[in-house]
Amino acid sequence: MSPVVQTFKLSKWYGNILGLSEVSLDVHPGITGLLGPNGAGKSTLMKLLTGQLKPSLGRVLVAGERIWNNPALFRRIGYCPEHDSFYEDTTGRQFLAGLLRLHGCCAAEAARLTESALKLVELWGDKNRLIRGYSRGMRQRLKIAQALAHDPEILILDEPLNGLDPLGKRKIIRLVKEFKAENKTVLVSSHVLPEVEALTRDIILMHQGKILAAGDIHDIRDLIDTHPHVVALRCSRPRKLAARLIEEPHVLKVHLGPDGLLTLETDNRDLLFGRLPALVLELDLDIEEITSPDDNLQAVFDYLVGK
Amino acid sequence: MSIREKGYHRWDGRLQERRRAWRPITRLGIRLAFKRKFFKFAFSLSFLPAFVFLAGIYLSERLQDFRGFIQKDAVPIQVLPKYFLSYLTADFLLFMTVILLIFCAAGLVADDLKHNALQLYFSRPLTKWDYLLGKAAVVIFFVLLLTFVPGLLLLVFKLIFSGSFAFVVDHPGLPLAIAVYSAMAAVFFASYSLLLSSLCRNRRTASFLIFGVYVFSDMLAGILQGIFRSPYAGLVSVKSNLKIAASPLFGVKPPLEVPWACSCLILSAVVAAAVWVMNRKIRGVTVIK
C-alpha cells in the first residue's frame, strides 16, 4: 500500500527555534497516532502537512502531491485545528454551511451535509445557537464536524479529544474508528497516551522536533533491546516460581512484592512465555494473573525519551 | 497507624494585606508598551514639541544674539503662562498622545476580555478598582511624562536661562497650573482610552476607536460650528474641551467663547461614563445566553 502522506527530511525553524528536525515519515491508510509531549512539534508537523506553513527544508507530499499552495488537494483533506477559534457571531449551522459553500457545494448540498455532520457529532439540537454560547465540548465537536463534513479521504486531527468529557471522547474515538473501516486515512495527534492507545496501535512518537519511533506499539517495544521487558505474575506459590525462574538465563531480575506479586525482568519475553507453561505444570501452580506492565505507550515513550 | 511523610511546614506568619495591588498591573502595562515595535519611535517623536518650545525659551532669553537672523518687524517670543499652555495643548502633542494611547492603552482591557483573563485577575485578592486603577495608571504615567514632566522642565529651563526666579514670582500659580492641567489630561485620557478599550475584544478595533473618536469629534465640531455658527458646537471636540478647560488655569482667554465650566463638565461626564461602563464590563464571570 502506497503511503498517503510522505515527508522527506522535513525541517522547520521559527527564527532560531527549531520546530522540526529532519522528519521523514510515511503515513498509510488507517489510523496513525502522532504522540509527543507539549512542544514536541506535533502541531508544527500538522500545519506543514496541511499547507499552513512552508518547510524550511525538505518536502511534504500528500496523496503524491506537494501541499503548499495546492488548494485542490483540500477536497480530499479534512483538518481539525488545535486552537479553539470560530466565527463567534454565527450559529453552528451557519458556520458549517458557510465552510461547505467554500468547498463549492450548492446551498441544498451544503444544508444536507451540514445536517449530517452535526447529527454525527450530536450538535443538531444546538444548530441555531450562536457559537459564542457553546460549551467547550460543543466547540470541540463542531471543529471535528467541520473537518469531516465534506467526507474527506484524509483526516488530520490536531488534539481532537481536548476538552471532551469521557463520554464525548468515547464517541469521537468510535467515530474515528469508523473512518478507518472505510479505508480512509486518519492522522491523530495527542499528548495523552491512553487516548491514542484506544484509537490505534500505529504510532509516531515525537520529541523535541524529532521522530523517536514509528510503527506498531508492540513492535516498537520489542525493538527497545536496551530495556528489559517487565512481566508481572500472581500465582499460588510465588516463592517457588521465583526460585525456579531465577535459574533461567533470560530472566535478569526477580522481585517479590509484599502483596505476593511476582515481577520479572527479562531480555526475551517470547522465550519466557514459552517456558512458563512447562514451569507451571512442573511446579503444579495456579496462575491467577499475568500482565506486561510496560507493554504500553507510556513505558515506550519513557524509555525512548530516556526518563 | 502508618507514618505519613509531611511534605510541608505550616507557616506561622501573618498574611499582610497589600493595598497597592494595582502596582504590578501598572508595571506590566508599562513594560509591555515599551516592548511594542515602533512605540519607542512614537514616544520619542512626542517630545519634539518640548524641544521646539525649549528652543523658543532659549531664543527669548538670547534674542540679541539672533538679531541678525530676525526680521526687524518680527514679534519677539513672549514666554508667559500662555506659552506653557500652548505647549501643553499643542495640536501635535495631543495628536501624538492619541497615537501613544493606541500603543499603550488600546489592548489594556480589550486583550483581557479577549483572552478571558479577568478570571485570572479576580481569582486573586484584587478588587475591581485595583484592576482599573492599575490599568489607568499605565496611561496616566505616559500622559504625565508628556505633559507634567516637560511642562515643569520648561519652567525650570526658563528660570535657568533667565538667571533669576523673577518669572515664578511674577506667575506663582504657573507650577500648580501645569500640575493640575497635566493631572486633568492624564485622568481624562486614561478614562477615554479604557472606556473604548473595554467596548471591544480586539486591540485593533480599540486602536481604531481611540483614534477615530478623537478625529471625528474634531471634524464634527467644525461642521456643527459651520451649521449653527455657535461656539458651543466646539464642545463636541475632545481637543477643544481640553483647551477650554485648561485656559482658566493659565489665566488665558479660552479659544472659544464658552464657559470653561461646560468643558470641565463634559470631560467629567466622559470620566463618569467610563467608570460606569467599565464597572459593568469588568466582571470575573460573564454569562453568555
Next chain:
Amino acid sequence: MRAASRAAVFFFDLGRRAKRTKFFFALGLVPVLLSLLLRLRHVLSVSPRGFSGDFFYSNVILPFYVQFLLLMLALFFGTSVILEEVEGRTLAYLLTRPLSRAAVVLGKFAAYAGLGLMVMNIGLLASFLILKIEGAADPEVWVTLARDAAVLDLSLLCYLSLFTFLGTLVKRAVFFGLLFCFGWENVIAYFPGLTQKLAIAHYVKSLIPQPPGQAFSFLRLMLEPSPPLVAVLILLGLTAVFLAAAGLVFSAKEYLSPD
C-alpha cells in the same frame, strides 16, 4: 474567480452580521443626520442665513466622506481582511479549503468592499436627497450624484486595496495606515508640483469639483489637480496593483497565530 466569489459570499454573510458593520452603518448615517439638522434649521429659522443645500453638500458632506469616513472604512475593513483571520486564529479554516490563497484575499476584499460601498452610498444618497430635494426633477442633479458616488466608490476601492495589501504585509497595519492617511497624505497636500501626486488623496480630490467658498477652514483644499481621466486611470491602476500585490504576498507568506 468562482472560488473568489464563493469566498466573497461567505465573508459578506459573516460581515453583515458583525457588530462593527452596524457601527459603521451608524457612522455612515452621521452625514444624513447633519443634513437633516441643516434642513430643519433652515426650515425653522426666522431669518435664513444663506446656506444652500448645494453649498453644504459640496463643502461638508463630500469632504466628510473624502477626508474621514472613506478613510476609516477602508482602513478598518482593509486591514481586517487578513489580520482579523490571523488574530482570531480562523485562518486555518480558510487555508484548508479548496480555495487558492489569492481567492481568499480577493473574496474577502470583495465582501468588505461590498459592505463599505453600501455604507457609503446609502448615506450619500440620503444626504443628497435631503439637501437637494428641490432639484430632484433636474437630471443634472442625478448626474452629479452619480459622479460623486462613482468617485467615492473608486476611492474606497483604491484605499481598501492599499490597506488590504498593508494588512497582508505587516502586523501593525493600522498604525501605518493612520500614519499614511492622517500624516503623509495631509502633509503632502501642502507640497507644490509633482510631490502632491504621491498621495491617493490627490487623485480623489482631482475628481471632485472645487467647493465654492471657504466657510469650513478645516476642509480647505490646496490642490493642483490632475486631469480627471488620468486620476481615474491611476486610481484603477493602483487598485489593481495593490490587490495583485496582496494576493501575491498572501500566497507566498506564512502566518503564525499570535501564541
